[in-house]
Amino acid sequence: MSKISHLLEMIITLQYKGLTTAADLAEALEVDKKTIYRYINSLNKANIPVHTKKGRYGGFYIDKEFYMKPSKLSEEELQALLMATQILTEKNGFVLEKNLQTAVSKIKNICINDNEELKCLNETGFFRMNEIGNLQDxxxxxxxxxxxxxxxxxxxxxxxxxxxxxxxxxxxxxxxxxxxxxxxxxxxxxxxxxxxxxxxxxxxxxxxxxxxxxxxxxxxxxxxxxxxxxxxxKGEKIKVSIKFDKNVSDFIKNGKWHINQQIEDQEDGSILLNLYLDDTEEIKNWVMSLGKYAEIVEPKKLRDELKMEIEQIYKKY
CATH class of the missing domain: 2.30.30 (SH3 type barrels.)
Structure with missing residues (x-):
């Protein structure tokens, strides 16, 4: 991550979290303490009011009067970005496809209004904030x-x-x-x-x-x-491959499970569903709901997590 990215994350962290130690900042940004002190010096040179509180319970904090608020994007602007990721690909001669994908993933949490009809961009498109919402600021x-x-x-x-x-x-x-x-x-x-x-x-x-x-x-x-x-x-997609038994292959084929899904037919009548996700937190529960008809092939980490959870369930019964 670049120095500018680190500085921006430090500003926002200090702005919202308040008093934060050099050790906490160093661990979060994966740099050493000396680098944090250099960053603080750079922010002060840029007239950003970061102060130091000394003592056992000390740390860095930023003036409450200082406020950096990210600019909002309109719904049309967000939709345009989403469409751009589908059109501007390496196959179409756009050599910066990965950079564009990463940039769009970084703004998935940006909201466009201040009322309960907010919409945010997620892995599958737009969803209404009054349905999953942000009722608390x-x-x-x-x-x-x-x-x-x-x-x-x-x-x-x-x-x-x-x-x-x-x-x-x-x-x-x-x-x-x-x-x-x-x-x-x-x-x-x-x-x-x-x-x-x-x-x-x-x-x-x-x-x-x-x-x-x-x-x-x-x-x-x-x-x-x-x-x-x-x-x-960092916005990287995680490839998840799930093998489905032939008894449910038609059901899986006829469904739209994710915006970038890929289905491969296997010789034994089963299918392989490939998904490219931002995280694997929820897919595990979905696979478990399908019981013996679904098997996670990769990643190994997710497969091991599911195996551990099944073993825990088995012990209870």
Whole structure:
């Protein structure tokens, strides 16, 4: 990531999170502390009011009067970008296809209005914000998440699941709040799935801080987690291949499961469904709902996660 990208992420992080330590910034941006201090110096030279609070509970903070708000795009502008990614491809002679795809992925969380009829761009097109919504302001969400992290309180979120197109209530122990590639993310332990997961703030409809106390495990490493899940944050697509039994092959063929799906016929009558996703959080539940008729072929990490969850279910029964 470029220095400019790092500086922008630092500004937005300080603007919303408030007092933040050099260690936290260094871990989030995957640089050393010395680099963070150089970045702070660069911001000050640019007349951006970043200040230092010394002491045991010190860190960096930015003047509350300073506010950098991203410009909004109209619905037509977002639609134009989406159409451009379909037209401007390497096959059509556009050599910067990957760059365009990455740029569009970075603005998927940008909203275009300030009312409940907001629309945002996601993996499958546009969805109404009053259906999955953002009934709480971004600042309010971030404030509550920071409060929960600082005091070790679990949060209850009403979270939108893409593949089920529905809302699910989840209890989460928030470990970190990150701003990456134009969007805010919670990294934390999901009690429903018994795993550490990534949650997009743009897909949280409501959020409540509970009285339940938790502690971040000593074994958790943000750096290690980011290394294993970097594709989620830098806009890279993850290829997911699912093999479907011949008994359900027609059902799968006749459905539109994703905007960039590819189907391959196999000699035994089964089919291979290839999807290119931003993350694999929801696809696992969909595959499990199809039982013995579906098998994840790749990626191995997702296959192993599903195997572990099935083993846990087996122990219960």
């Amino acid at each position: 971004l600042e309010d969400k971030i404030s509550k998440i920071n409060y929960a992290i600082n005091r070790g309180r679990s949060i209850s979120i009403n979270y939108f699941s893409l593949n089920r197109s529905s809302l699910t209530v989840k209890k989460v122990d928030a470990y970190n709040l990150l701003f990456r590639e134009g969007g805010w993310y919670i990294i934390g332990y999901c009690h429903m799935n018994n795993t550490v997961e990534t949650f997009k703030l743009s897909r949280i409809k409501t959020l409540k801080v509970t009285e339940e106390i938790y502690m971040i495990p000593r074994t958790f490493s943000l750096k290690e987690y980011l290394n294993n899940n970097w594709g989620v944050f």
